[in-house]
Amino acid sequence: MNLPLPLPLAAATRSALFEAVTALGDEAVALLAGCRGDTPIPGAEWTVAEAAAHLAMANELMAALAAGEERPYGDGTPGSLAAANAASLAERPERDPAVLAGEIARWAREFTAAAGPHSGSEPVLTPLGPMDLDTLGSYLLTHMLGHLYDIAVALGRPHPIDRHRVGLTMPFVRTAMPWVLDARASAGHNACYRLRVRGLDGFAVTFTDGAAVVSQEPPRRPDCTILIEPVTFLLIALGRCSATGALARGKVFAWGRRPWLAPAFPALFAAP
Template sequence: MGVAGSHDPVAEHEKTRAAFRAVVPRLVRLLRSVPDRDAPSGVLVWTVGDVGAHLCAAYLAYCSAFTREFEDWDAVLPPGDGPLNERITAVNAKAIGLFGGAERPYLGEFLAAHGETFLRATEGLAPDTPVPTPWYGRQAVLTLATATGLMLSESLLHGLDIARGARLPWTIGPDEARLVIGQSMPTMMPLVLDRAKAQGVDIAFDLAVKGGPRLAVVIDDGTATVTRDAPPRTYDCRITATPTAFLLVSFRRTPIWKTIVRGQMRAAGRKPWLAPRLSRLIASP
């Protein structure tokens, strides 16, 4: 299964912006087509409307890094700088309430407006422009490339969650999946490492996505590093996968056994049996 070589950060960032621009109207049409916003979604405990509300909050958060539309993070986040999962859980709970009953019919319009706002506010900025993201940590800062990749990821995956709940069609193309993997996962995978499970673990994974990107994922006694287009080294396990299959498995939208049966993912190398540990050590990024 072939993989692409080195990448052009500026060109890939522009492709990610274009993919995000294209997915927003798809989301708007999807939300307008939902027959029942109270129907269960593809996310446990969330309705279809809840997922739409979460998306609106995500768009608002990333836009606010540039527009200052929302700045009162002390009212949303738990006190201190606790574990990432606690922070995200708190934000999600507040987000669903923020876009409640009266706002639910207009979620699509909010996404359309704020998707355009984000693209307009970041037009012409370099991929490494810093973006404050306090929901990941009080002083957390991502690059614009990562933030744009996450906006695309949120849109694609939660669009799938809404579509599954509403029994409507939704696709995630391989090029879109490659952009999410390349732009966001090198930064986010180390952030969502289960450090307790990773204590005393020493494993090097070679993750080869068909058509690119290629990531070296190294777990070393409670820490993780993810390097794109890493120089040659010895790996314990090589995982090869089609881009959409890897994205859906990584975010727990498809069980890994289905991708294996379909020939979309396989493990090799010195210790191929270690492949399932990657998803147990690193939570959904």
């Protein structure tokens, strides 16, 4: 498996990432205020309270990793992560949304406090594999955005995803793509894709016999160029909406020698 080499974040970008993590933790408190914890998450097995408990646990885990602790959590495969999630929820009986929201915010702040004094290029071992500390911060932000989006949809409240925050998730999304390939769907696949996220940096994903390499620029003429609106990009990457529906709504455009590849591109990956 070929992995992209992470690039250190500029100081201003790192500061913006930490500010976004802290702000999102605080927004979780407002989002969960006065809600019913037994409200089901649409399309999922969890309730709002269970999703909040998972977020509190995950934020605590990532704060510990940023502090230099070793915390084994599955082996990076979707099945093992699901099992680890189920086990952690069973061990965490608290289901009061207000209490859990406070924990989410607390551990978001603890992460930035732990990570801040260290180099962003410092290596850490995460539930999805090795990455640098700044990419772990991007991972934390991405994880929070995904689950708080689910909670917001369940409660009928505004979700927290915007273009600026999507930009801060890109280091993690790019790093994780080769790790979350669906081996069956991508087997034997050969194609070069150029992804252009409107208003943000783009990148390329090249498949050779089912193996994916992520790069800043495509190594050859792309077979399919995909232009996508930022929020839609993250929601598709997290499995929260379909590419076909986004194409129909004009949120995604595709062109090139093989533009018909665009709708099936997300299915080459299995979001954990």
